[in-house]
Structures are given as structure tokens and as C-alpha cells.
Amino acid sequence: MKISSIVLTISWLLWPGEMKEWPRHTMCKTKDFEAYYKSCDPLQDVGISFNPCSRNLKQNIIAKVGLILRQDVNLLYSNTKIYYKGTYLFHEEKPLCEKTAPQFSFCGKKKGEFIFYNHSVRFGISSLPKGEYLILLEFVNEQNYKIACVNFTVYSNPLD
Structure with a gap:
């Protein structure tokens, strides 16, 4: 009985399903702020x-x-x-890991390793103006291989 349950469970997990994209995840939701994300990498969620x-x-x-x-x-x-209310607002490309100046602890990690980034960040602005933001974020390595790809949707609605 246990073996058939295990085989059934593994078959269900490996069976090609109807999922064509990763689900949208809720990062947070308050009265005046909502943030969601979805992995745009077809092989891996984040x-x-x-x-x-x-x-x-x-x-x-x-x-x-x-x-x-x-x-x-x-x-x-x-x-x-970054897009604001559907209009292109900002674009930035920058190195995060370089041979001579690795900026983060995950620089130099190898295939199969788990990366867990847990740090304080600053955004350089005091608050988001009212509106809808779409943030497309992609990370590629030296072979131009997509390490991670995430689409964020943020709704800022200041309480008046």
C-alpha cells in the first residue's frame, strides 16, 4: 500500500500538467500598498x-x-x-558579481547550491507616489544564462 502511494505521488508530481507559467505570489498587502511577484523563468520559481x-x-x-x-x-x-502606469520609466544594468569585486555572499556559488539572501536594503526614495508599478528584474551570469527572472507588480495608494 505504501509503495503504491509513493509511486502515485511521484507520478502526480512529475506528470506534465497544464501550468504554463508560475503563479502570482503575494508579497504583502495593506490598505495603501500591495506587492506581488511572479517568476518569469519557465524552469524555476523564486x-x-x-x-x-x-x-x-x-x-x-x-x-x-x-x-x-x-x-x-x-x-x-x-x-x-520599471514602468509606471504602463509608461516606461527607468532602466538599469549593473554588475553584481565580478571576479575582482564580488559584492554579495552568493558570488562564486556553484550549480545546485541554495542561495538565501537576507539583508537590509535601501531604495533611495522616501515613499512611492500613487499608482501602479511594473518592475522587471532579470539576473544573468557570464554565459548569459538566466539565473533568475522576476516580474513585480506594486500598487501604491496613499491614504488621503
Whole structure:
């Protein structure tokens, strides 16, 4: 009985399903602020959280990100695009891991290792203006292999 249950469970987990994309995850939701994310990498979902959940960005925000590497990370580059109310607002590309100057603890990690980033972040602005934001964030390594890809949707609605 146990063996058939195990075989059935494994078959169910490995059976190709109808899922065509990863689900949208709720990061946080308050009266005046909502943040959601979805992995845009077809092979891997990502775990992300921010605390506290607030449109007030003056304070330190603790960011937690977890994922399993499918490729080595010797060099890593981020590509960020931000849209505000559907209009292109900002684009930034920058190196995060370089051979001579690794900025983060996950630089140099190998395929199969688990990355858990748990640090304070600052955004450089005090609060988000009212509106809807779409943030596209992609990380690629030295072979231009996608390490992680995440689409964020943020709704800021200040209480008047």
C-alpha cells in the first residue's frame, strides 16, 4: 500500500500538467500598498519577501530571496526595467558579481547550491507616489544564462 502511494505521488508530481507559467505570489498587502511577484523563468520559481510591508521607503527593509542555482555564479549582472502606469520609466544594468569585486555572499556559488539572501536594503526614495508599478528584474551570469527572472507588480495608494 505504501509503495503504491509513493509511486502515485511521484507520478502526480512529475506528470506534465497544464501550468504554463508560475503563479502570482503575494508579497504583502495593506490598505495603501500591495506587492506581488511572479517568476518569469519557465524552469524555476523564486521565493521573495520584504519586511515591513509599507510604501514608506525611508526605513530599512529586510529583503529575503531564496533559489537553487541551475548554473554557476562567477559573474552576475542585473537588468532592471520599471514602468509606471504602463509608461516606461527607468532602466538599469549593473554588475553584481565580478571576479575582482564580488559584492554579495552568493558570488562564486556553484550549480545546485541554495542561495538565501537576507539583508537590509535601501531604495533611495522616501515613499512611492500613487499608482501602479511594473518592475522587471532579470539576473544573468557570464554565459548569459538566466539565473533568475522576476516580474513585480506594486500598487501604491496613499491614504488621503
